Amino acid sequence: xxxxxxxxxxxxxxxxxxxxxxxxxxxxxxxxxxxxxxxxxxxxxxxxxxxxxxxxxxxxxxxxxxxxxxxxxxxxxxxxxxxxxxxxxxxxxxxxxxxxxxxxxxxxxxxxxxxxxxxxxxxxxxxxxxxxxxxxxxxxxxxxxxxxxxxxxxxxxxxxxxxxxxxxxxxxxxxxxxxxxxxxxxxxxxxxxxxxxxxxxxxxxxxxxxxxxxxxxxxxxxxxxxxxxxxxxxxxxxxxxxxxxxxxxxxxxxxxxxxxxxxxxxxxxxxxxxxxxxxxxxxxxxxxxxxxxxxxxxxxxxxxxxxxxxxxxxxxxxxxxxxxxxxxxxxxxxxxxxxxxxxxxxxxxxxxxxxxxxxxxxxxxxxxxxxxxxxxxxxxxxxx
Amino acid sequence: xxxxxxxxxxxxxxxxxxxxxxxxxxxxxxxxxxxxxxxxxxxxxxxxxxxxxxxxxxxxxxxxxxxxxxxxxxxxxxxxxxxxxxxxxxxxxxxxxxxxxxxxxxxxxxxxxxxxxxxxxxxxxxxxxxxxxxxxxxxxxxxxxxxxxxxxxxxxxxxxxxxxxxxxxxxxxxxxxxxxxxxxxxxxxxxxxxxxxxxxxxxxxxxxxxxxxxxxxxxxxxxxxxxxxxxxxxxxxxxxxxxxxxxxxxxxxxxxxxxxxxxxxxxxxxxxxxxxxxxxxxxxxxxxxxxxxxxxxxxxxxxxxxxxxxxxxxxxxxxxxxxxxxxxxxxxxxxxxxxxxxxxxxxxxxxxxxxxxxxxxxxxxxxxxxxxxxxxxxxxxxxx
Numbered sequence: 223x224x225x226x227x228x229x230x231x232x233x234x235x236x237x238x239x240x241x242x243x244x245x246x247x248x249x250x251x252x253x254x255x256x257x258x259x260x261x262x263x264x265x266x267x268x269x270x271x272x273x274x275x276x277x278x279x280x281x282x283x284x285x286x287x288x289x290x291x292x293x294x295x296x297x298x299x300x301x302x303x304x305x306x307x308x309x310x311x312x313x314x315x316x317x318x319x320x321x322x323x324x325x326x327x328x329x330x331x332x333x334x335x336x337x338x339x340x341x342x343x344x345x346x347x348x349x350x351x352x353x354x355x356x357x358x359x360x361x362x363x364x365x366x367x368x369x370x371x372x373x374x375x376x377x378x379x380x381x382x383x384x385x386x387x388x389x390x391x392x393x394x395x396x397x398x399x400x401x402x403x404x405x406x407x408x409x410x411x412x413x414x415x416x417x418x419x420x421x422x423x424x425x426x427x428x429x430x431x432x433x434x435x436x437x438x439x440x441x442x443x444x445x446x447x448x449x450x451x452x453x454x455x456x457x458x459x460x461x462x463x464x465x466x467x468x469x470x471x472x473x474x475x476x477x478x479x480x481x482x483x484x485x486x487x488x489x490x491x492x493x494x495x496x497x498x499x500x501x502x503x504x505x506x507x508x509x510x511x512x513x514x515x516x517x518x519x520x521x522x523x524x525x526x527x528x529x530x531x532x533x534x535x536x537x538x539x540x541x542x543x544x545x546x547x548x549x550x551x552x553x554x555x556x557x558x559x560x561x562x563x564x565x566x567x568x569x570x571x572x573x574x575x576x577x578x579x580x581x582x583x584x585x586x587x588x589x590x591x592x593x594x595x596x597x598x599x600x601x602x603x604x605x606x
Numbered sequence: 607x608x609x610x611x612x613x614x615x616x617x618x619x620x621x622x623x624x625x626x627x628x629x630x631x632x633x634x635x636x637x638x639x640x641x642x643x644x645x646x647x648x649x650x651x652x653x654x655x656x657x658x659x660x661x662x663x664x665x666x667x668x669x670x671x672x673x674x675x676x677x678x679x680x681x682x683x684x685x686x687x688x689x690x691x692x693x694x695x696x697x698x699x700x701x702x703x704x705x706x707x708x709x710x711x712x713x714x715x716x717x718x719x720x721x722x723x724x725x726x727x728x729x730x731x732x733x734x735x736x737x738x739x740x741x742x743x744x745x746x747x748x749x750x751x752x753x754x755x756x757x758x759x760x761x762x763x764x765x766x767x768x769x770x771x772x773x774x775x776x777x778x779x780x781x782x783x784x785x786x787x788x789x790x791x792x793x794x795x796x797x798x799x800x801x802x803x804x805x806x807x808x809x810x811x812x813x814x815x816x817x818x819x820x821x822x823x824x825x826x827x828x829x830x831x832x833x834x835x836x837x838x839x840x841x842x843x844x845x846x847x848x849x850x851x852x853x854x855x856x857x858x859x860x861x862x863x864x865x866x867x868x869x870x871x872x873x874x875x876x877x878x879x880x881x882x883x884x885x886x887x888x889x890x891x892x893x894x895x896x897x898x899x900x901x902x903x904x905x906x907x908x909x910x911x912x913x914x915x916x917x918x919x920x921x922x923x924x925x926x927x928x929x930x931x932x933x934x935x936x937x938x939x940x941x942x943x944x945x946x947x948x949x950x951x952x953x954x955x956x957x958x959x960x961x962x963x964x965x966x967x968x969x970x971x972x973x974x975x976x977x978x979x980x981x982x983x984x985x986x987x988x989x990x
Contacts, residue, residue, distance in 0.1 A: 369952070378951070426834055438917065442826050449919025450810055453952045456916035461909050463847055473946055525845050530917055532840035533822065535833025562857055567762070568753070568837045 232600050234270075237262055239599040241270060242279065242299065246323070246597060250283050250296035271297060279303045299323060304358040304596070307351055308589030310407060311366040313338065313382060318350035319585035320359075323593060325418030327582055329354050340377075340388040344397060351398050361401035363591030364390055365410035365584050367435075370452050375404045378452075381471075382435075403591035408455060410587030411577070412439025413446050415540050417590050419578035424537040429577065430457060430527055431543030434483050438530065458482065460526055480522035483545065489515040502548050513551065520552030524559025531560060535568060542577030549576065616984050621646055622654060623983040626663070626683065630707070630981060634667050634680035655681060663687045683707060688742040688980065691735055692973030694791060695750040697722065697766060702734040703969035704743075707977060709802030711966055713738050724761075724772040731778050745785035747975030748774055749794035749968050751819075754836050759788045762836075765855075766819075787975035792839060794971030795961070796823025797830050799924050801974050803962035808921040813961065814841060814911055815927030818867050822914065842866065844910055864906035867929065873899040886932050897935065904936030908943025915944060919952060926961030933960065 240260045244251060251259070257267040274280035281300045285293040301324035310317040314336050320329045331353045333346050351362055368380030375391020377383075395402040405413070412429040415421040421429065421441060429439040436458035440447040448454055458478040459471050466475025479485065483498060490501035493511055505512035527539060539560065541549065556574075563569035579586055624644045628635060635643070641651040658664035665684045669677040685708035694701040698720050704713045715737045717730050735746055752764030759775020761767075779786040789797070796813040799805040805813065805825060813823040820842035824831040832838055842862040843855050850859025863869065867882060874885035877895055889896035911923060923944065925933065947953035963970055 440917070442831060447826060447918075450921040451919060451952055451955060453919035454917065456919070456947075459947075460913040460916050462845075463849075464909055465847075525848055529844040529913060532844050533824070533838065533914055533917060534831075535835060535837035535840070537834040563840075563843075568835055571835060 235600045237266065238270060239597065243597055245280065245297065245299040250298040252286055252294035252296055254294060301326065304360050306360045306589040306592035307354050307362045308585040309347055309350060309362065309364045310584045310588055311364065316346055316350060317585055318354055319582065319589065320354040321586050321589040325414065325586050325590065327586065338383055340385055343390065344393050347394050348397050359400060360596050361403065361592030362394065363403045363405065363588035365405055365407035365588035367407050370404050370406045372405055372448065372452055375402065401592065401595065405591055406452060407584055408437035409439045409446055409448065410591065411542060411583045412441060413590050414579050414583045414587030415577050416441050418586060419583065420540045420575045427536045427538040427540055428530060428534060429540040429542055432481065432523060433544035436478050436482050440534065457526055457530060460529060462522060462525060477522065477526040481519045485519060486515065502551060505551050516548060516551035517555040520555030521559055524556040528560050528562060531572060532563065538573035538575055540575055540577050542583060546576060619984045621650065623981065625654060627981055629664065629681065629683040634682040636670055636678040636680055638678060685710065688744050690744045690973040690976035691738050691746045692969040693731055693734060693746065693748045694968045694972055695748065700730055700734060701969055702738055703966065703973060704738040705970050705973040709798065709970050709974065711970065722767055724769055727774065728777050728781060732781050735782050743784060744980050745787065745976030746778065747787045747789065747972035749789055749791035749972035751791055754788050754790045756789055756832065756836055759786065785976065789975055790836060791968055792821035793823045793830055793832065794975065795926060795967045796825060797974050798963050798967045798971030799961050800825050802970060803967065804924045804959045811920045811922040811924055812914060812918060813924040813926055816865065816907060817928035820862050820866050824918065841910055841914060844913060846906060846909060861906065861910040865903045869903060870899065886935060889935050900932060900935035901939040904939030905943050908940040912944050912946060915956060916947065922957035922959055924959055924961050926967060930960060
């Protein structure tokens with residue numbers, strides 16, 4: 223809500239943020255274009271760019287033909303000016319990666335974490351950070367399953383890990399002397415796709431993950447929407463059939479019952495296959511019963527996502543998660559359901575696209591939690 | 607994204623907007639409090655307030671004890687400085703109201719509109735506006751069922767009215783010489799509850815309406831969320847049971863099949879009652895079969911809203927619409943379902959509250975479309 227007149231430092235940081243965000247989001251720009259797009263006076267802009275060049279955050283990357291025939295220098299963000307580290311806590315291991323400002327993975331590491339207990343996490347995370355830290359590190363982000371209090375850095379409840387009320391960000395930050403951020407893993411993946419992946423093309427989209435569980439992340443107006451307590455996106459436990467079989471959450475007929483890996487594993491076994499991969503191979507070889515399983519799974523997922531689309535009217539559904547490897551088998555039935563809608567035009571306009579960042583997306587997203595702070599404007603409405 | 611240095615007019619409008627929004631949202635404030643909250647220099651603030659007092663937008667409403675014992679004058683918005691007119695298009699009539707800046711209805715009017723056709727709307731709307739216009743009118747808002755292109759002021763598709771691609775705002779604006787805004791009726795109601803009703807206490811909430819149809823409006827971070835094409839909130843056509851009976855939209859087992867007035871009317875007739883009111887009277891008199899109908903309706907609505915809560919994790923569900931008159935009969939079953947959640951704490955924290963504005967809410971919301979423009983800041987991030 224504004225800032226006291228004369229707080230030049232805050233104003234400078236705000237203007238600097240405007241320039242850095244423009245360079246982050248798009249193609250290289252000339253000083254003239256930056257001045258126009260930020261609304262900053264050319265003299266202010268020139269001074270700011272001089273600083274950013276001296277610090278190495280921005281680099282000159284070539285010349286562009288300008289209107290008058292004079293060629294102006296193009297400026298771009300230096301993606302390797304700084305990095306951030308992302309961690310992903312899983313049931314048997316912790317994964318880690320260092321990414322640069324362009325979301326590129328520069329190094330990876332992993333450590334086993336069998337029977338994960340909160341007490342063991344700090345030491346493990348510290349080793350991973352020490353292993354990967356190199357150059358300027360902006361901070362560390364942690365992606366974890368379950369309900370997360372991002373503001374306080376506390377894991378509130380993870381049914382998968384069996385953790386409750388575990389402070390994670392604070393202790394790690396104290397141990398390593400860097401800012402540490404915490405977020406639900408699907409939200410982290412959604413952030414990654416939003417900044418660096420398939421979500422870049424959209425202001426409002428949902429990222430749906432399919433695999434062991436079914437989750438969703440919601441992006442509203444270019445920003446991750448977390449809901450009142452960080453619990454938005456619980457797609458897997460929306461009810462598909464109130465009279466359906468019991469879900470592990472205690473309710474009946476949740477979407478996860480019909481479309482997660484548990485469903486596929488159960489059906490695979492019933493058809494004499496050991497694994498989901500075996501079932502998929504049979505389906506691809508023409509086995510009609512195996513094909514029907516994936517069609518059924520795709521149809522159920524499609525109904526769940528159709529409901530989501532009815533409620534949020536997103537521009538796009540970005541599909542991610544481990545089971546994307548069987549997309550060829552479930553996508554036709556999925557899409558047929560999603561595009562059923564009371565307003566047909568809306569469903570036609572909806573884009574359905576695969577996530578772009580692959581399994582590294584979770585780690586990129588966790589690290590992006592720290593990168594996002596680097597680019598955050600100091601205040602929403604600065605006035606002097 | 608900032609504004610050219612020296613654009614003092616824009617900056618003045620921005621600062622003026624900051625002050626007006628603060629006075630709109632809360633209790634009366636002293637000049638000192640306004641300077642602190644806006645971050646404006648006391649001299650700038652004093653000049654601005656002098657202007658606003660002279661124009662009559664702001665009034666002095668009393669004195670407050672300040673720290674040093676000196677009593678400072680409190681300032682408030684003058685709610686009757688200006689008004690806006692809201693219209694609601696229904697199947698047999700068009701309703702209209704004039705509201706002031708505090709969302710209070712100052713006058714109402716209605717005209718019959720049987721077999722509504724787009725061609726007849728302009729003349730009708732013009733008469734209503736002329737009847738109600740008095741004093742400073744900021745503009746006119748129209749609330750209408752179906753999918754609305756708010757930016758272009760076009761009704762895209764209303765199954766209830768049978769209208770497709772009808773430009774409404776442009777022609778009316780031309781005829782009456784005032785700005786005209788268009789929005790889906792449930793979105794308008796949601797805006798009204800957000801600005802003047804039960805939603806004031808929340809940043810993120812959903813407004814659910816029950817009656818002939820079932821709809822929802824979504825508020826994210828204090829703003830109405832419309833989705834990619836204005837189609838967010840289609841709660842009534844989320845699937846409750848993929849094998850259920852056919853809905854009028856052509857799909858099976860939509861929530862509307864189980865929880866709208868059509869369901870109640872059907873059940874009422876089956877039990878020998880003429881109307882929903884008759885069924886409700888029987889239920890209140892102890893008729894177990896009639897009670898079971900409302901419990902079933904509440905349970906279905908609860909499952910639909912539970913799914914919405916899972917996806918959006920709102921702070922509150924604001925319940926509105928005509929059938930709120932039977933809330934005593936369906937609310938227990940409704941609430942029992944909504945509070946079933948894979949993260950129990952989230953469901954506990956959820957507030958379930960009735961809409962506060964009653965049936966006038968749709969009209970207040972339509973008019974608020976115009977009031978909202980009056981309070982809109984000229985730019986998001988103004989820098990000089």
